[in-house]
Amino acid sequence: MTPVLRICHLYPDLLNLYGDRGNIMVLAQRARWRGVDVAIVEVTLGGTAPSDADLYFLGGGEDRQQRIAADDLAARQGGPLTDAAAAGAVVLGVCGGYQLLGRFYRPAGGGDLPGVGLLDLWTEHPGAGSPRLIGNLVVQPAGDGPALIGFENHGGRTYLGPGARPLGRVVSGFGNNGRDGGEGAVAARVYGTYLHGPLLPKNPVFADRLIREAMERRYPGCELAPLPEVLEEQARASVLTRTGRPAGA
Amino acid sequence: MRIADAEHAAAPRGAGPRGEERVRPRLTAAIALGKATATLSRALGWGGGTTVPGRVARVVEPNVVALLSARLRLGSVVVAGTNGKTTTAHLLAHIMRARGRSPVHNRAGANLAAGIASALVAHADVLGRPRGDLGIFEVDEATVPRVVPAIAPRTAVFLNLFRDQLDRYGEIDAIAGLWRSGGAGWARDLGVVANADDPLVADAVRDLPGRLVPFGIEDERHGRPALEHTAEARYCYRCGTAYVYTVTYFGHMGRWRCPGCGAARPEPEFTACDLAPLAPDGSEFAIRERETGGVARVRTVLPGLYNVYNVLAAVAAARSLGVPLDAAAAAVASFAPAFGRAERVLVDGREVRLLLVKNPAGFNEVLRVVLSEGPLPVVLIAINDRTADGRDVSWLWDVDAEMLVGRATRAVVTGLRAGDMALRLHYAGLPRDAIEVEPAYDHALRRALDLAAGGRLYVLPTYTAMLALRAVLQRWGVVRGFWET
Numbered sequence: 001m002t003p004v005l006r007i008c009h010l011y012p013d014l015l016n017l018y019g020d021r022g023n024i025m026v027l028a029q030r031a032r033w034r035g036v037d038v039a040i041v042e043v044t045l046g047g048t049a050p051s052d053a054d055l056y057f058l059g060g061g062e063d064r065q066q067r068i069a070a071d072d073l074a075a076r077q078g079g080p081l082t083d084a085a086a087a088g089a090v091v092l093g094v095c096g097g098y099q100l101l102g103r104f105y106r107p108a109g110g111g112d113l114p115g116v117g118l119l120d121l122w123t124e125h126p127g128a129g130s131p132r133l134i135g136n137l138v139v140q141p142a143g144d145g146p147a148l149i150g151f152e153n154h155g156g157r158t159y160l161g162p163g164a165r166p167l168g169r170v171v172s173g174f175g176n177n178g179r180d181g182g183e184g185a186v187a188a189r190v191y192g193t194y195l196h197g198p199l200l201p202k203n204p205v206f207a208d209r210l211i212r213e214a215m216e217r218r219y220p221g222c223e224l225a226p227l228p229e230v231l232e233e234q235a236r237a238s239v240l241t242r243t244g245r246p247a248g249a
Numbered sequence: 250m251r252i253a254d255a256e257h258a259a260a261p262r263g264a265g266p267r268g269e270e271r272v273r274p275r276l277t278a279a280i281a282l283g284k285a286t287a288t289l290s291r292a293l294g295w296g297g298g299t300t301v302p303g304r305v306a307r308v309v310e311p312n313v314v315a316l317l318s319a320r321l322r323l324g325s326v327v328v329a330g331t332n333g334k335t336t337t338a339h340l341l342a343h344i345m346r347a348r349g350r351s352p353v354h355n356r357a358g359a360n361l362a363a364g365i366a367s368a369l370v371a372h373a374d375v376l377g378r379p380r381g382d383l384g385i386f387e388v389d390e391a392t393v394p395r396v397v398p399a400i401a402p403r404t405a406v407f408l409n410l411f412r413d414q415l416d417r418y419g420e421i422d423a424i425a426g427l428w429r430s431g432g433a434g435w436a437r438d439l440g441v442v443a444n445a446d447d448p449l450v451a452d453a454v455r456d457l458p459g460r461l462v463p464f465g466i467e468d469e470r471h472g473r474p475a476l477e478h479t480a481e482a483r484y485c486y487r488c489g490t491a492y493v494y495t496v497t498y499f500g501h502m503g504r505w506r507c508p509g510c511g512a513a514r515p516e517p518e519f520t521a522c523d524l525a526p527l528a529p530d531g532s533e534f535a536i537r538e539r540e541t542g543g544v545a546r547v548r549t550v551l552p553g554l555y556n557v558y559n560v561l562a563a564v565a566a567a568r569s570l571g572v573p574l575d576a577a578a579a580a581v582a583s584f585a586p587a588f589g590r591a592e593r594v595l596v597d598g599r600e601v602r603l604l605l606v607k608n609p610a611g612f613n614e615v616l617r618v619v620l621s622e623g624p625l626p627v628v629l630i631a632i633n634d635r636t637a638d639g640r641d642v643s644w645l646w647d648v649d650a651e652m653l654v655g656r657a658t659r660a661v662v663t664g665l666r667a668g669d670m671a672l673r674l675h676y677a678g679l680p681r682d683a684i685e686v687e688p689a690y691d692h693a694l695r696r697a698l699d700l701a702a703g704g705r706l707y708v709l710p711t712y713t714a715m716l717a718l719r720a721v722l723q724r725w726g727v728v729r730g731f732w733e734t
């Protein structure tokens with residue numbers, strides 16, 4: 001029987017600021033190119049996320065959209081998402097979606113946005129006078145693997161608690177808060193990052209890792225055949241050149 | 250709509266014997282230095298000096314924009330919005346020239362304060378006397394509140410608001426807020442020519458002083474039933490309820506209303522109807538003016554629904570300057586596209602058409618235009634990530650590149666971020682071997698011309714990639730320089 005990857009895309013109409021749907025396209029195509037069927041469920045305001053998906057994705061939104069999504073997420077999806085993560089599903093949040101996976105987001109003017117608390121972290125906006133953290137971002141992932149490459153654009157500064165580790169160290173750019181050199185967060189199979197661009201097209205090794213982890217539960221020992229990565233290497237090289245890093249780093 | 254008889258009016262700002270002709274030594278020095286900088290810049294091959302002369306002049310005389318624009322006998326018009334500023338400003342200038350006016354306008358894309366100052370300096374003699382009688386300035390969305398108090402326009406045109414270059418502007422809400430906050434700088438008799446079909450624009454201009462002149466399309470045959478996923482305005486900016494659209498035309502433009510707070514598309518004063526698209530060679534439609542009941546048919550070589558909005562805006566602005574409707578409509582027919590916006594170039598007898606792409610909604614419209622005549626052997630796409638292009642290329646993933654699958658045999662991609670575009674095309678479904686990455690602009694252009702095999706070649710560049718490709722075309726001797734256009 002053909003294996004199936006079940007993806008749940010949360011709030012695609014609200015959290016879609018930086019080409020975020022590109023992440024879904026990459027997950028789906030890279031699975032299909034390996035002969036895996038893909039089922040994508042989109043959940044938006046008033047809906048309820050299934051608790052049996054293999055991978056959950058949340059993108060970023062503008063302040064207004066993020067507030068609308070945050071209330072609905074906390075009220076309706078916290079349960080299914082927590083259950084799924086506890087059962088080993090992969091959860092990926094990018095930018096605003098990353099912030100909402102934490103405990104709370106504190107805007108400059110107060111009025112905290114609730115998070116779902118899947119990651120032990122919180123985010124604060126330091127005030128209207130503080131610059132947004134904007135630019136190309138290169139991160140060396142914890143453990144092994146090629147650099148993660150993308151673009152960041154966020155006003156909030158994220159701080160990790162003891163229950164979460166950074167996804168990697170900033171090589172070029174700002175990362176979580178522009179101060180402690182950490183970027184993103186990971187706890188078990190829950191991932192958050194400020195890397196967009198979107199994240200996955202230029203980071204195929206990371207994309208395949210997510211697909212493998214998402215499928216492992218129901219298809220133990222599943223292998224993903226290698227794919228040609230010439231275009232990916234060209235795209236990665238252009239960012240590394242723009243940030244003053246040698247190609248191939 | 251009340252039309253001031255401005256065609257023959259004196260300056261609207263109580264100018265006249267206000268001492269404008271008085272010699273101001275500092276202004277004279279600013280103009281002289283600005284002009285010298287422009288000459289030097291050209292001599293050194295740095296380009297046309299579209300912003301540096303203004304920057305230099307403003308150092309010497311910070312009020313150079315206010316002092317020089319006050320001397321324009323017929324006042325000024327500003328044009329703002331994410332898409333179509335350059336085309337609309339050039340269209341309006343063309344209409345006004347046909348009426349015997351002599352407009353002063355800034356260069357394509359030079360739409361920050363320095364670019365406007367450069368244009369004013371270039372069009373004045375050293376005593377500060379303008380060579381022109383009407384200012385028409387395209388103004389960057391975020392620069393609107395800074396330059397408006399200096400220019401004190403009599404008409405302001407607001408075309409649309411898209412997520413464009415978010416890395417520069419932050420978020421779209423911030424831009425709408427900036428327009429509203431410009432309130433105190435606006436003249437009370439301002440004509441606010443605004444796109445009724447864009448809820449973001451409608452919301453952003455609602456507290457501006459002056460009289461609102463909304464424009465919009467009314468031809469449901471050319472509408473689409475659903476919002477594109479690139480659409481930014483899904484939720485009401487006042488109350489957070491999802492907008493209800495009965496029809497959309499381009500991006501989030503359409504007939505909208507908010508069931509939550511009752512905000513709705515304002516009734517247009519100028520309407521485009523009875524549309525007959527002739528894409529990619531332009532379109533034909535009727536413009537109806539509500540108050541007078543006047544109707545005029547328009548034919549334009551500008552393709553796509555997005556250009557219908559540009560034509561409508563230019564005609565509405567011309568009406569606010571007192572131009573008769575049929576005269577404005579007639580002038581549109583003889584307008585040739587501006588600089589990279591559907592510009593046609595001949596290379597050894599083969600047609601190259603440049604269609605600027607800046608954001609997903611515009612890119613989608615351009616794709617619809619270029620694919621409207623059937624499958625193509627090749628398209629050339631050129632993506633840069635310099636400041637003027639937007640440093641963040643993630644917007645490429647909001648483009649419906651899937652439209653090209655099965656309809657373009659090959660894609661040649663170039664520019665600093667050619668790799669990102671190539672990846673986008675591949676994930677859209679174009680086979681890897683149908684995508685050619687060619688980093689050098691001249692090689693990419695040559696290769697695409699070869700693949701086009703004598704047919705028309707469509708080139709889709711971002712702004713600075715367009716400048717780079719035009720520089721190649723200039724070296725080949727087929728287009729004139731940036732500053733000569």
Ligand SMILES: [Zn+2]
Binds near residue numbers: 487489490510512
């Ligand atoms: Zn509302």
